[in-house]
Amino acid sequence: MKLDELKAIREKAADKIAKRNADASQSEWKIVVSMGTSGILYGARDILKKILEEVESLELNVLVTQSGSFGLDDIEPVCAIYHNDEKIVYGKLKPEMIRELLETQIVNGNILTSYRVAVPGDIGNKPASE
Amino acid sequence: MYELSLFVLDLVQNSITADAEIIKIWLFEFESENLVTITVADNGKGMSKEVMGKAVDPFMTSKTERKKKIGLGLPFFKQLIESCEGKFRIKSKLGIGTVVTGSFPYSNVDQPPVGNLEETILSLVIANPGIDFRYTRRNDKKEKIFDTRPVRKMLGSDAEIMWQSSELMEWFRNELIES
Ligand SMILES: Nc1ncnc2c1ncn2[C@@H]1O[C@H](COP(=O)(O)OP(=O)(O)O)[C@@H](O)[C@H]1O
Ligand SMILES: [Mg+2]
Numbered sequence: 001m002k003l004d005e006l007k008a009i010r011e012k013a014a015d016k017i018a019k020r021n022a023d024a025s026q027s028e029w030k031i032v033v034s035m036g037t038s039g040i041l042y043g044a045r046d047i048l049k050k051i052l053e054e055v056e057s058l059e060l061n062v063l064v065t066q067s068g069s070f071g072l073d074d075i076e077p078v079c080a081i082y083h084n085d086e087k088i089v090y091g092k093l094k095p096e097m098i099r100e101l102l103e104t105q106i107v108n109g110n111i112l113t114s115y116r117v118a119v120p121g122d123i124g125n126k127p128a129s130e
Numbered sequence: 131m132y133e134l135s136l137f138v139l140d141l142v143q144n145s146i147t148a149d150a151e152i153i154k155i156w157l158f159e160f161e162s163e164n165l166v167t168i169t170v171a172d173n174g175k176g177m178s179k180e181v182m183g184k185a186v187d188p189f190m191t192s193k194t195e196r197k198k199k200i201g202l203g204l205p206f207f208k209q210l211i212e213s214c215e216g217k218f219r220i221k222s223k224l225g226i227g228t229v230v231t232g233s234f235p236y237s238n239v240d241q242p243p244v245g246n247l248e249e250t251i252l253s254l255v256i257a258n259p260g261i262d263f264r265y266t267r268r269n270d271k272k273e274k275i276f277d278t279r280p281v282r283k284m285l286g287s288d289a290e291i292m293w294q295s296s297e298l299m300e301w302f303r304n305e306l307i308e309s
Contacts, residue, residue: 001275001276001277001305002305003280003284005301006281006285007284009298010285010288012295012297013297013298014288017291017292017295035139036143036203037202037203037206040139040143045136045139045250045253048253049253052294052299056296063259063294064294066143066254066257067146068143
């Protein structure tokens, strides 16, 4: 492994992170992809990959991570987007819809209602819409 | 799900859910010995004999208990391995960790394709900034090892916050896929 390259990377990344942290308008977002067996069966691996790619290409300040099953097997693949104390769940995801989802939800701060799933615990607190 | 790499992802998610701090993945493909072995090992919370019995055979019943399904990932993997004349093994100890292994003949006709294992591991590494991964792929001719621990050591206390920076992701990609 080319560990010596990491020094330069560290400096560059530290610079960017310091700038980003100084910008108060950049708030905390987190995306969690449900990666249980059924999620994987319905394509959650490609959804996670696409989210990572689009977050990078849109230069968003978002932590992207994965978890075990959300228990929403009939609408996999599923992800939850967290912003401060809010949680919004999106289901039946396809790689083609990820960019629109990130632009609408994170860049513009609007809920993309067409893909949104109201589940207990998300900000709508409505029963599951299935 | 007919790709070994998707099963690896499923096994690794079990390790993540079990709060593993380090997850090790080995893929050995030895034509000379007619053997393929895939192993996922973690230092997560492990499981009791009882849970393990149920996990491997989810429809196991006792007289007093109704059928209880606790998950299909492990039975699914076991079935895949056994369907290609292979051997499934699992070892676990509470508080120590878990090792899951599948091995099968190299030349089996029913053998699943490995699929995009390096891409899968790349996403796992990036999406889990707090977990260390060690990945080894070996065949008769060569060996490839990827380990996040020296990276974390090199980056020090800033490792987690810069884990998903484009610079570091690019480096991970080069190490895992382009090399
Ligand atoms: N690596 C592991 N460490 C600890 N416990 C595990 C591990 N893998 C599986 N288990 C236990 O076995 C159960 C069944 O696993 P699995 O068949 O993958 O189904 P699921 O992940 O959907 O529960 C898990 O719920 C967990 O209790
Ligand atoms: Mg599982």
